[in-house]
Amino acid sequence: MKAIVSKRYGRPSELQLQEIDIPIPGDKEVLVKIKATTINDWDWSLIRGKPYIYRLIYGLLRPKKTVFGVEIAGIVDSLGAGATHFVPGDKVYGDISLVGYGGWAEYVAVPESALLPMPDQIGFETAASLPHACALAYQGLIEYGLLDKGEKVLINGGGGGVGTFGVQIAYNSGAGEVNGVDSGEKFPMMRQLGFDNLVDYMKIDFTKSSQRYDLILDTKTTRSPFAYLKSLHPHGRYVTVGGSPLRILFLLLCKPLVAMFSSKRVNLVALKPNEGMDKLVPWIESGKLKSVIDGPYTLEEIPDCLEYFGLGKHLGKIVICMEPTET
Numbered sequence: 001m002k003a004i005v006s007k008r009y010g011r012p013s014e015l016q017l018q019e020i021d022i023p024i025p026g027d028k029e030v031l032v033k034i035k036a037t038t039i040n041d042w043d044w045s046l047i048r049g050k051p052y053i054y055r056l057i058y059g060l061l062r063p064k065k066t067v068f069g070v071e072i073a074g075i076v077d078s079l080g081a082g083a084t085h086f087v088p089g090d091k092v093y094g095d096i097s098l099v100g101y102g103g104w105a106e107y108v109a110v111p112e113s114a115l116l117p118m119p120d121q122i123g124f125e126t127a128a129s130l131p132h133a134c135a136l137a138y139q140g141l142i143e144y145g146l147l148d149k150g151e152k153v154l155i156n157g158g159g160g161g162v163g164t165f166g167v168q169i170a171y172n173s174g175a176g177e178v179n180g181v182d183s184g185e186k187f188p189m190m191r192q193l194g195f196d197n198l199v200d201y202m203k204i205d206f207t208k209s210s211q212r213y214d215l216i217l218d219t220k221t222t223r224s225p226f227a228y229l230k231s232l233h234p235h236g237r238y239v240t241v242g243g244s245p246l247r248i249l250f251l252l253l254c255k256p257l258v259a260m261f262s263s264k265r266v267n268l269v270a271l272k273p274n275e276g277m278d279k280l281v282p283w284i285e286s287g288k289l290k291s292v293i294d295g296p297y298t299l300e301e302i303p304d305c306l307e308y309f310g311l312g313k314h315l316g317k318i319v320i321c322m323e324p325t326e327t
């Protein structure tokens with residue numbers, strides 16, 4: 001099968017399109033013929049082995065696993081021993097980040113528990129674009145952020161994968177106002193998604209304005225927790241999904257102190273892959289939750305797409321299709 005292979009940490013241009021063996025599904029695994037996959041911040045970090053702390057988990061000198069890609073949508077091809085949830089021919093999708101990944105290939109063998117049945121109304125491109133960022137946005141806003149009806153929300157990094165789903169999830173859950181921070185060139189797309197007020201982070205530091213929010217969802221964490229606390233109403237919550245590792249470490253150290261001395265809260269989402277998708281599927285099926293898709297591109301184009309992702313030029317989710325015309 002064809003796969004994009006990464007043998008060492010480095011630039012995306014060092015990735016190679018190679019022929020490798022089709023994996024054999026193990027116990028309680030299924031082999032999926034991949035129709036669509038995506039590019040995420042997670043891939044961008046692993047390709048380069050940065051932040052360096054990632055290397056402690058994913059391989060000190062070179063990546064332990066050579067095929068990246070954490071979101072897939074495809075068709076069950078065959079079953080390993082003891083796999084009972086699906087039958088060959090079923091359409092499935094899922095976030096496979098915690099089960100060995102490997103989405104940038106024509107096939108992947110994964111535990112059946114990491115897959116969900118694909119909703120009928122959507123195609124492979126949309127299905128692949130959903131699970132990782134959608135679950136992060138859902139868990140950040142609803143499970144960690146405890147979003148309540150009528151609340152004023154800010155999404156920092158609102159024009160990326162998490163933010164473009166986050167604004168829709170927030171409105172569908174009854175938020176009163178959803179504001180976004182990102183670079184100005186993404187504003188037309190963000191306005192279309194329904195963001196109320198937009199702040200260009202290259203020109204304005206939102207933590208220095210007099211605006212206060214009930215809930216801040218952050219995808220970047222570039223400041224100290226005290227800066228974010230100032231931007232919250234009493235009882236407000238700041239929830240980050242990622243960003244600078246040192247900033248996040250400091251935030252976690254401050255978390256108990258903030259809880260002790262203030263009515264405000266700070267927290268970090270620990271992603272539970274695919275959790276919450278069952279609640280989002282009705283919105284997806286009824287068109288109340290849509291993906292912003294950048295692409296689709298082909299498997300061969302992944303190195304170029306990664307460079308583009310690294311420059312932050314993508315809008316929403318970069319989707320890769322094995323057969324571009326098929327959905």
Ligand SMILES: NC(=O)c1ccc[n+]([C@@H]2O[C@H](COP(=O)([O-])OP(=O)(O)OC[C@H]3O[C@@H](n4cnc5c(N)ncnc54)[C@H](OP(=O)(O)O)[C@@H]3O)[C@@H](O)[C@H]2O)c1
Binds near residue numbers: 157222240
């Ligand atoms: N917590 C967990 O368990 C977990 C698991 C997986 C992933 N993650 C994290 O989840 C996040 C993924 O978010 P995503 O998919 O939305 O990423 P994304 O698609 O890259 O979007 C991030 C957006 O933020 C913008 N941005 C860049 N610098 C900014 C700044 N200083 N202030 C405000 N906005 C800024 C980017 O725009 P420009 O660059 O164009 O300016 C981009 O539009 C990552 O931080 C990743 O590490 C967390």
